[in-house]
Amino acid sequence: MISHQSYPETTTPAPPMSTTIQLDPNIDARLEALARATGRSKEFYLKELILQGMEDLEDAYLGALEADRVRRGESSTRSLDAVMQDLGLDC
Numbered sequence: 001m002i003s004h005q006s007y008p009e010t011t012t013p014a015p016p017m018s019t020t021i022q023l024d025p026n027i028d029a030r031l032e033a034l035a036r037a038t039g040r041s042k043e044f045y046l047k048e049l050i051l052q053g054m055e056d057l058e059d060a061y062l063g064a065l066e067a068d069r070v071r072r073g074e075s076s077t078r079s080l081d082a083v084m085q086d087l088g089l090d091c
Helices: 025-038 042-071 080-086
Strands: none
Touching: 025 042
16 A cells, blocks of 8 residues: 655654755746745745645655555555445445
8 A cells, every 4th residue: 555654753843954956047937926926935835846746756656666566466456346345335
């Protein structure tokens, strides 16, 4: 079964990580225009992009890993009908 990585919760939150990236000038201009038009910061939109992109990357790469595990016989699949039956849903 595929699951997103879970990270241990701590009582003291870690400080935010800072990183630097170089954006294509056209992308930076679009980001700047969006921030100006909406009154939000570029940082807000960059964080949103990273969060959405992370979910897409996890889905794609973890899905591919699970598919490899199934092909090697290390994991199994179940039909939709079997899952629905187990859940008591009408097919």
